[in-house]
Amino acid sequence: MVRTTKQRAAIAEALRRAARPLLPSEILSEAQQSVPNLNLATIYRNLNLLIEERLVASVHLPGQPARFEIAGHHHHHFHCRQCDKVFDIHACSSAISQLAPKGFAVDDHEVILYGRCPSCGPARQTRAARPRQARR
Amino acid sequence: MVRTTKQRAAIAEALRRAARPLLPSEILSEAQQSVPNLNLATIYRNLNLLIEERLVASVHLPGQPARFEIAGHHHHHFHCRQCDKVFDIHACSSAISQLAPKGFAVDDHEVILYGRCPSCGPARQTRAARPRQARR
DNA sequence: ATATGTGCAAAGCATTTGCGGAGAT
């Protein structure tokens, strides 16, 4: 039986407060304000629990560690190449599932948009070399 | 200056022969047939080189290690939940980039479809618990 | 000849797990 612990509450609270998907390390520093000696392993364990309960969803971006957010309705993500933040896109074209050739049964899909977010503004063409995605 | 080595040739050859994105380990066993004591580190180093030259593209699927394929025209991927293989989808709706709210400048996008591939057939509803994506 | 590439082993990161003790029911 699943118990209520202050750790789990703090983790869910951190996610609820955030307007965007968070890294485990971000959840850690956020939640540590209410549970000081909270551990990363506990974060991961609870994230997996919350995901199984479908309360939380994981957001995977190419070449990046997983982020996590409160599960809501179906939506997609926008990844800003400049500031590296991830934003929710609350729009979805149902035509997407029809891209598969016949014979393929599609039950879900995922869309990631890349570009620059409003606060990073339009791309400047006068840049020596665009800062490519950081290696880990 | 970039040199031509039999290792690099074997790696590119393995990718060229494959009709789908390959795991580094798959490239290894494939390429080891022409270069027996080929090393995984060499695979990774060359993949990164080939990616910089835009000859190879990496394919990242949520919760899975990266796969690699010969870079071609813009396309997307289908991930079979049953056999875990990844297939190329040579179709794309240009409407996708329009999903972003205004203020967001989209320069690229990625689409992943999930479901069952032709050889795995349609989902059976009489299954105790669907075999969820294997943990690593 | 010299710079680049390779193999091997070790290091790095993100994530998971074993274990003994703490806390929720």
Added chain:
DNA sequence: ATCTCCGCAAATGCTTTGCACATAT
């Protein structure tokens, strides 16, 4: 009292890196 959960440290899996030697130019 019992069973779940936590913190810590160690383990794991993928990927990168340091180093000494090999090889393409």
